[in-house]
Amino acid sequence: MKTYNWAILGCGSIAKKFTLELKDLPNANLYATASRNIDTATNFASEFNFEKAYGSYLEMVNDPKVDIVYIATPHSFHKEHTLLCLNFKKAVLCEKAFAINTKEVEQMILASKEYNTFLMEAFWVIFRPKFNKVLELINTRKLGKLKFVKSDFMFNQPFDSNSRLYNLDLGGGSLLDIGIYPVFTALMLLGIPDKIETIPHFSPSGSEESISMLFGYKNGSNAVLNSSVTSNYKNDVELIFENGTIKYERFSNDSIELIQNETLEKITFNPGPNMGYQFEAIHVMECLDNNLIESPVLTNTVSLNLIRTLDKIRKKANITYPKHD
Ligand SMILES: NC(=O)c1ccc[n+]([C@@H]2O[C@H](COP(=O)([O-])OP(=O)(O)OC[C@H]3O[C@@H](n4cnc5c(N)ncnc54)[C@H](OP(=O)(O)O)[C@@H]3O)[C@@H](O)[C@H]2O)c1
Structure with a gap:
């Protein structure tokens, strides 16, 4: 080795x-x-x-x-x-x-x-066992079409102009720090949205402190996504299919809930003691x-789709970084 x-x-x-x-x-x-x-x-x-x-x-x-x-x-x-x-x-x-x-x-x-x-x-997160288990469930259960992705990421960090999170020069704001997770989930499961609507709120430093995002897809699916550094909430993901629902907390390690035919099944697994950063390493x-210069899993295209979508959201929500844009 x-x-x-x-x-x-x-x-x-x-x-x-x-x-x-x-x-x-x-x-x-x-x-x-x-x-x-x-x-x-x-x-x-x-x-x-x-x-x-x-x-x-x-x-x-x-x-x-x-x-x-x-x-x-x-x-x-x-x-x-x-x-x-x-x-x-x-x-x-x-x-x-x-x-x-x-x-x-x-x-x-x-x-x-x-x-x-x-x-x-x-x-x-793309390398964590939990994410792969969710993909496996989507592929092996007969849940029908994925109609809604509901995904949030929030915590409450009181305003502090010295904090990275509120400093525009450092790319501060909830979107690039944590909103990126719900956006990533929607992109991975539903693809690039055909329509994006946003409602942002801004902190005294001008950084975006919370944002609600709605992605629309021509095939009849939607993603409802929220991100905030001013609210305490769970980091839940809820995937609503024609014939069932998959629910999980993004960062806890242990279980995923599957509701199908009005029956709740708790799928538990043991991915080890860590958060899961080791998997990307x-x-x-x-x-x-293997002498690769690009990952076959987290490809350049995945990263480009993510940043392009974040740019579209920022344009809609008027989130700017004056020293960079
Ligand atoms: N994957 C995850 O779960 C996760 C979680 C949190 C954050 N992140 C990402 O990781 C990055 C860093 O976040 P963090 O929370 O670790 O930030 P942080 O605690 O503020 O650390 C950032 C480090 O960057 C260096 N740095 C260089 N120039 C700087 C400048 N002008 N101002 C401040 N720091 C500067 C500093 O290290 P030196 O002083 O040693 O040079 C500083 O300790 C962000 O992009 C964030 O989105 C990822």
Whole structure:
């Protein structure tokens, strides 16, 4: 089994959660951390036993021993940091949202092709057993046509102009941070919508703090999606078919409810103790084992469809990022 040297670019909150799961993979070597601040990089490195700590991202990519970089900076830097890594021929797993807009994602994909180097969006849920179980249920049960996708993602983080979530310069707002999940669910299960309606609400900093989205499909299906950083709610997904319903909580690990012929069936399974970030990391290393520069699961087309849809939503809802758009 080939072992890969991983580096973390940006030692923030999600970088820590990801590393907690990466560290248990036998072919992942925790090699380097990179931060704007050497103390942050050193502390992160010693907490997880990384071999090296760098006080700048540039120093890290200059290290020839780094194989894969996990980019965990705010969305507004994803393009810049991805191009930096690809330029040094480092394979890249870059957090969602992949970038601020379609133009940036197109540049990133072009660079991956130019440098013949692996690039994938860290849209981890597509690799989780729960998502695959849902697809299996849709394919094997006779539920008929999927008519409605109802999907929400909300939490309450009080307004703070210093927080990434409310800072327009960092791509702040609920849509690119968490609304992206319900949008992704609708795209994966119903495809690209023919019509989009939105109702957004904005915070004092001008960032979008909550948004309701309605996707319409010419085939008679709809998606009803909500996202908010000002409300506490479950992250439920409800899929309503002609002949039944599938219900699940997006991030809990254990069960999916299937209602068919007025009977409730609880489908439970044991996907292990983690959130499931390890599955995307395993996939990246499998792709590299096979000399791929694009994932066959989370393809460039999937990422492009996602960011194009997010751009359409933003246009409808008048959500702008003045430094980027
Ligand atoms: N997959 C998931 O479940 C998940 C969950 C949460 C977030 N995310 C995504 O991960 C990304 C990071 O989110 P996070 O919550 O981890 O953010 P965070 O805690 O604020 O960390 C972001 C890190 O980026 C680096 N950074 C570089 N330039 C920065 C700047 N100008 N301002 C602030 N930070 C800067 C910093 O690391 P250094 O100081 O070390 O350089 C910082 O710690 C976002 O794109 C978010 O959407 C994904």
